[in-house]
Amino acid sequence: MTIVRIPGSKSVMARALFLAAAADGTTVLRHPLRSDDTEGFALALQALGYPVTLDDEAWTVTGNPAGPPAGSADVYCRDAGTAARFLPALAAAGHGHFRFDASAQMRRRPVGPLSEALRSLGVTLHHDEAEGHLPVTIDAAGITGGDLRLDAGLSSQFLTALLLMGPLTGQGLRIHVTDMVSVPYVEMTLAMMARFGVAVERDGSVFVVPAAAYSPQDYVVEPDASSASYFFAAAAVAGRTVTVPGLSSSSLQGDVRFVHVLERMGATVDIADDSITVTGPPKLNGVTVNMRDISDTVPTLAAIAPFADGPVRIEDVYNIRVKESDRLEACASNLRALGIRVETGRDWLEIHPGVPAGARIACHADHRIAMSFSVTGLLTDGITLDDPDCVKKTFPTFHRVFAELRQGWDL
Numbered sequence: 573m574t575i576v577r578i579p580g581s582k583s584v585m586a587r588a589l590f591l592a593a594a595a596d597g598t599t600v601l602r603h604p605l606r607s608d609d610t611e612g613f614a615l616a617l618q619a620l621g622y623p624v625t626l627d628d629e630a631w632t633v634t635g636n637p638a639g640p641p642a643g644s645a646d647v648y649c650r651d652a653g654t655a656a657r658f659l660p661a662l663a664a665a666g667h668g669h670f671r672f673d674a675s676a677q678m679r680r681r682p683v684g685p686l687s688e689a690l691r692s693l694g695v696t697l698h699h700d701e702a703e704g705h706l707p708v709t710i711d712a713a714g715i716t717g718g719d720l721r722l723d724a725g726l727s728s729q730f731l732t733a734l735l736l737m738g739p740l741t742g743q744g745l746r747i748h749v750t751d752m753v754s755v756p757y758v759e760m761t762l763a764m765m766a767r768f769g770v771a772v773e774r775d776g777s778v779f780v781v782p783a784a785a786y787s788p789q790d791y792v793v794e795p796d797a798s799s800a801s802y803f804f805a806a807a808a809v810a811g812r813t814v815t816v817p818g819l820s821s822s823s824l825q826g827d828v829r830f831v832h833v834l835e836r837m838g839a840t841v842d843i844a845d846d847s848i849t850v851t852g853p854p855k856l857n858g859v860t861v862n863m864r865d866i867s868d869t870v871p872t873l874a875a876i877a878p879f880a881d882g883p884v885r886i887e888d889v890y891n892i893r894v895k896e897s898d899r900l901e902a903c904a905s906n907l908r909a910l911g912i913r914v915e916t917g918r919d920w921l922e923i924h925p926g927v928p929a930g931a932r933i934a935c936h937a938d939h940r941i942a943m944s945f946s947v948t949g950l951l952t953d954g955i956t957l958d959d960p961d962c963v964k965k966t967f968p969t970f971h972r973v974f975a976e977l978r979q980g981w982d983l
């Protein structure tokens with residue numbers, strides 16, 4: 573049995589940083605994840621005028637319920653969907669002149685439905701280049717609140733941004749959601765808002781957010797379940813056992829459910845109070861699986877799919893086309909480069925059994941493509957990555973941790 577310690581959750585960090593900034597007092601985040609996304613988020617808060625400290629053991633943020641302390645700011649969101657979607661909503665609820673920009677990769681990703689929702693609440697917002705994309709400039713004068721409609725079918729982050737911001741409005745928000753992906757991330761948002769003292773009422777697709785005060789917290793960040801998926805997949809495909817401490821069925825992260833996909837493929841899964849253990853079978857089965865709720869783990873599954881004894885079909889994942897890369901195409905084209913037969917449609921892919929050959933993986937600057945195909949490389953000689961450093965977005969120490977696993981197993 574191999575114990576793998578996984579760094580903190582990027583998604584929990586982003587919400588905790590937002591909530592800390594919106595609360596009246598100082599929040600302490602323990603077991604913080606230092607990665608490009610989370611550090612970028614914290615430095616963005618600093619640019620918005622919030623006092624932030626970043627130490628190895630704990631990060632602190634001193635909040636301001638009235639909005640960003642800086643009257644104006646130029647904020648760079650790097651590659652982070654969380655920063656690029658959550659922070660404009662935070663700024664819009666305050667007062668001042670704020671501009672948000674991001675990397676070329678993040679500029680390509682959509683923010684339009686969020687911008688439209690903010691405009692419908694009376695926010696003065698301007699896309700400086702392409703409509704619906706960063707950079708965006710906001711002339712913030714507070715938000716009264718009220719009813720609005722939102723399409724979260726491309727990204728749940730639009731809804732999370734509005735939910736987190738809702739308590740900072742004058743009268744609260746009633747959000748009618750017309751479509752939604754990545755539902756567990758919205759559940760995480762609601763659970764973390766409750767932890768910071770604000771309860772949202774949900775009636776089906778309507779979310780009622782009160783105008784209310786967040787209270788600062790001393791908060792321990794759980795390990796990242798999406799990062800853990802590479803190690804669970806490694807165990808599953810290599811017929812070994814991996815235990816990740818700190819995850820359980822009460823985790824805030826939907827991606828812990830990835831282990832149930834492995835279970836359907838023949839792995840043995842043990843979910844204890846404070847750890848999850850996966851043991852791989854001698855041979856994985858094929859599977860058909862809807863991954864709409866856990867789509868960050870699509871590349872993980874795609875990368876081990878050739879080793880199953882039947883086809884692996886992944887369905888209902890259109891929105892992975894608007895992540896760091898078009899992940900549906902990135903998975904398919906890299907698998908084909910390894911000599912594997914793959915079929916794709918608008919929102920699905922089907923991967924056939926085969927013996928991968930070595931190839932240089934095109935990461936498309938996408939951390940999940942790099943980490944996923946590293947798992948394929950456990951059982952395949954000659955797999956290299958064209959951009960190994962892109963893992964820094966969420967898991968800067970990934971290659972070291974993965975190399976330790978590989979050495980321990982001596983495959």
Ligand SMILES: O=C(O)C1=C[C@@H](OP(=O)(O)O)[C@@H](O)[C@H](O)C1
Nearest residue numbers: 583726727728729732754757868
């Ligand atoms: O809210 C979040 O922290 C996230 C939501 C998901 O995005 P979408 O809602 O765009 O699918 C997920 O893919 C992303 O890694 C993190």
Ligand SMILES: C=C(OP(=O)(O)O)C(=O)O
Nearest residue numbers: 651652653654868895896
């Ligand atoms: C999609 C991802 O990130 P984000 O949307 O937060 O940039 C991810 O980490 O896989």
